């Protein structure tokens with residue numbers, strides 16, 4: 109498994125992935141710099157304001173969408189020129205290949221989250237925010253967003269090993285991501301809608317006693333449940349795929 | 352006999368279509384097995400199943416005398432393969448392509464230069480594969496298949512897209528593998544001439560069925576010329592020849608004498624004349640392997 113991951117990393121390193129990794133944090137940075145946080149000055153920590161402004165485009169749209177782009181990216185080289193048959197005729201199990209690609213995407217999403225963290229700090233420094241940096245809350249938000257991406261990455265990997273084209277998995281992704289704008293405003297649907305979870309997990313709520321910004325039950329049942337569903341779906345599909 | 356590959360009643364159906372049916376493939380150790388059949392005969396489908404890329408509809412596969420279903424990983428460690436068009440990562444150089452595989456099969460780094468040297472691709476080793484010609488990609492594919500120094504090498508139409516000098520090089524390379532590296536080779540082709548020049552054992556497949564499987568010599572026996580006689584009252588004449596204890600066949604009013612020496616032919620003609628038959632024509636039938644192959648496939652289609 110580790111050898112497959114190393115091989116995947118090697119293939120990826122030689123591609124121009126870095127542009128994709130930086131796109132989201134730059135969008136966030138733009139939103140942060142453009143945000144009018146001055147009105148909050150004195151009332152609340154200005155860092156919260158900037159985080160909320162930056163999270164809107166980033167956590168609602170960008171983060172869910174990028175999971176699909178990354179999943180397509182790590183499968184693209186196999187789809188392009190007969191890579192699947194070469195890879196799967198090596199002494200590897202399909203389960204491990206699937207897992208290696210999954211872990212690889214998670215790592216990339218983690219990098220994006222860390223770049224985003226840098227973007228938050230950058231936007232705040234640019235604005236000269238004097239309030240103390242709420243490190244614990246920002247970290248919760250960064251890691252929470254990452255965890256919320258687990259099920260989305262699993263579904264997108266499933267779609268990406270299935271479809272040769274870039275467009276099909278992306279269309280699936282867009283179709284599910286856009287409604288999250290509505291879902292997150294609904295108390296009924298919001299907590300159960302997987303694509304609304306990144307925003308929920310990244311939104312700096314007030315202390316609620318849980319480690320993350322959503323209740324534990326929601327984390328385990330919704331994020332954990334959909335992760336299992338999507339991961340196993342993709343795993344079993346890949347086991348049976350003829351190449 | 353020790354078989355490196357053995358399939359039992361191997362079949363693969365795509366919906367109604369029987370791409371492979373009841374295939375009993377037997378590849379003895381150290382042979383170059385030529386897997387011959389026209390396009391669409393089921394060669395690639397069979398090879399995909401041998402590598403576990405596709406599940407058989409029914410039947411069993413044994414490689415190195417182990418069940419493929421149970422021992423897939425251990426088997427694949429000892430197999431190298433090139434299936435259909437060559438596989439490659441376009442954004443990587445030739446060396447990087449091999450490196451991505453090497454990380455998984457775990458050979459020393461030096462092996463990359465060795466296999467590039469074997470297929471004469473050393474000079475292009477640092478060039479991106481997207482700029483390669485089909486022939487160069489094919490060579491890279493062969494290099495990749497040799498990377499783990501396999502005991503069984505499976506090459507699906509490996510000379511596709513190569514120029515004539517490249518074909519000769521690859522042919523010589525493949526011929527040298529069993530003696531130099533102790534490999535067993537399975538090579539598929541739709542060209543009889545190619546198999547004729549490389550293989551030591553032949554399996555001929557058409558419409559998913561194996562119609563011939565034996566040594567290349569046995570196959571060439573089919574090609575041996577016979578002498579054809581056109582005579583009056585061919586049926587009677589044929590009986591007369593048999594009565595004289597000669598081997599003869601009768602087909603469509605033409606008598607054929609298989610593999611006869613000049614004396615025997617002379618004796619047959621003399622005998623026929625003595626018995627009062629008119630001999631109109633004596634001709635030699637030359638059958639190329641191509642003819643035999645066509646005949647075999649035609650018989651299969653008719654039957």
Ligand SMILES: Nc1ncnc2c1ncn2[C@@H]1O[C@H](COP(=O)(O)OP(=O)(O)O)[C@@H](O)[C@H]1O
Nearest residue numbers: 365368370388389390391392393394395396397
């Ligand atoms: N994935 C597939 N789905 C449906 N039919 C297929 C598939 N692969 C091959 N076939 C069919 O199976 C038959 C055998 O194909 P193939 O094994 O590629 O032949 P060959 O390699 O001998 O040219 C062909 O008729 C082909 O159309």
Ligand SMILES: [Mg+2]
Nearest residue numbers: 394395435507
């Ligand atoms: Mg083929």
